[in-house]
Amino acid sequence: MRLTQYTDYSLRVLLYLGVRDNNKLSNIKEIAEAYNISKNHLMKIIHELGKLGLIETIRGRNGGIRLAQLPKDINIGKVVRQTEEDFHIVECFDREGNFCIISPVCKLKSVLHEAMQAFIKVLDQYTLEDLIQNKDELNLLLLSQKTRNEQTKIHLKSFSFF
Numbered sequence: 001m002r003l004t005q006y007t008d009y010s011l012r013v014l015l016y017l018g019v020r021d022n023n024k025l026s027n028i029k030e031i032a033e034a035y036n037i038s039k040n041h042l043m044k045i046i047h048e049l050g051k052l053g054l055i056e057t058i059r060g061r062n063g064g065i066r067l068a069q070l071p072k073d074i075n076i077g078k079v080v081r082q083t084e085e086d087f088h089i090v091e092c093f094d095r096e097g098n099f100c101i102i103s104p105v106c107k108l109k110s111v112l113h114e115a116m117q118a119f120i121k122v123l124d125q126y127t128l129e130d131l132i133q134n135k136d137e138l139n140l141l142l143l144s145q146k147t148r149n150e151q152t153k154i155h156l157k158s159f160s161f162f
Contacts, residue, residue, distance in 0.1 A: 001119045007083040009037060009045050014079065017055060018071045018132040019139045025064025034142040052082055071132055077124030087116055 016031050028046060032039040046065060049055045056068040067074070088094040090112055092103045103109065132138060 001089060001116055003080065004084060005041075006045065006085075007080055009035075009041065010049060010079060010083045011076070012037075013042065013045060013049060014054065014067070014074060014128055015131060015138065016142055017065065017067045018074075018128045019135045019142065020066065023066075025058060025062075025066055027064045048083070054079070067128075071129035072127050074128040075124060076126045076128065076131065077120050077122075080120065080123055089116060 012035055013031055016034060017026060020026055028039050028042050032042050046055065046057065050057045050065075050068075053068055054074060055065050057063070057065050086094070088097075090109065092098045092100050092106065092109045093113070100106070
């Protein structure tokens with residue numbers, strides 16, 4: 001099973017927001033910098049996550065984004081189902097685009113369907129809260145490059161013997 005980049009980035013946005021203090025607003029630029037991904041692509045994802053009720057967007061000069069739900073209430077399986085276009089992992093899963101000649105008698109598609117259902121079932125067992133148990137480590141890695149550079153300077157100064 002392979003998730004689309006859209007779903008991957010959606011989950012990354014939720015992870016980013018999940019490790020932030022809920023009162024602290026984030027913005028697309030800092031998320032894009034943290035993951036080194038396109039701001040334009042993230043804008044579409046942020047819009048969709050807002051429509052799904054997963055994040056709250058606040059407009060204006062002091063605006064930003066944050067989770068609209070508690071991390072314990074955001075189910076990963078549900079997010080994946082909402083953000084994936086389809087689950088056509090092989091041609092025969094797409095009724096309109098299936099031209100495989102053995103499809104009517106193929107046993108592989110039922111095995112693949114069962115595997116896909118098991119994949120989703122595992123994702124359904126986890127919430128965003130489960131994925132952010134290591135908040136401090138995640139937060140450290142998600143800091144912007146500028147903040148990382150500033151922290152490195154402070155860290156190096158603490159080792160100065162002069």
